[in-house]
């Protein structure tokens with residue numbers, strides 16, 4: 001088998017509802033159309049792509065018909081290949097990034113929640129990138145959740161108080177969950193993480209060989225909890241392979257891509273970077 005890396009022309013479709021103040025910056029909705037051309041799942045992520053298309057259509061109609069005022073900021077919609085499209089797009093629009101209020105990224109929002117024993121999750125931004133919008137969104141979720149379920153104190157009102165029923169799909173209660181930051185989708189790029197990850201190039205130290213075959217796994221196990229707590233590793237499927245990919249040439253972002261091509265599960269970029277911090281603390285790599 002022959003394989004090669006080739007340059008190609010990237011197409012990132014984008015649409016904008018212009019605000020009244022062109023200097024006020026933007027709110028950017030994003031959803032990845034695919035993860036590499038071969039992964040075009042109905043849930044992951046045609047669902048998110050369709051939802052932001054419908055958000056655009058609804059907002060545009062309401063504004064055009066004068067039913068809601070035109071917003072101050074531009075509202076942008078972005079359909080991109082996950083990471084491989086978002087990273088270059090963000091890098092090509094640095095000035096705009098400096099004037100962007102937030103990114104709202106939708107990924108896998110088509111799941112039947114009750115059948116899948118799942119939740120509609122809101123991922124907050126990182127602690128290093130706090131924002132009041134986290135709390136605004138959390139209250140919005142909680143409002144929709146409270147008004148879309150049976151409540152004991154509200155029984156006389158007859159169940160759901162402000163029920164949202166989609167024309168097609170389920171009329172289940174709104175099962176939601178507010179989670180701390182978790183990566184593995186395009187919001188990560190807007191968090192500046194990808195930029196850091198692409199400039200972080202770890203290389204092994206001599207200590208790797210000193211410890212002997214797999215000797216470093218003992219060193220990792222004995223890391224103080226102060227380090228493992230400060231750099232949590234949540235979703236990382238093959239730490240051994242990660243260590244092998246450290247060669248002084250691959251960036252942390254390259255390592256994520258290489259790991260993801262070898263696995264059916266996706267590794268979390270923040271977890272990879274945190275694991276590298278472990279290796280660095282253990283003296284096994286330098287960055």
Ligand SMILES: [Zn+2]
Pocket residue numbers: 032044045082107108185
């Ligand atoms: Zn996805």
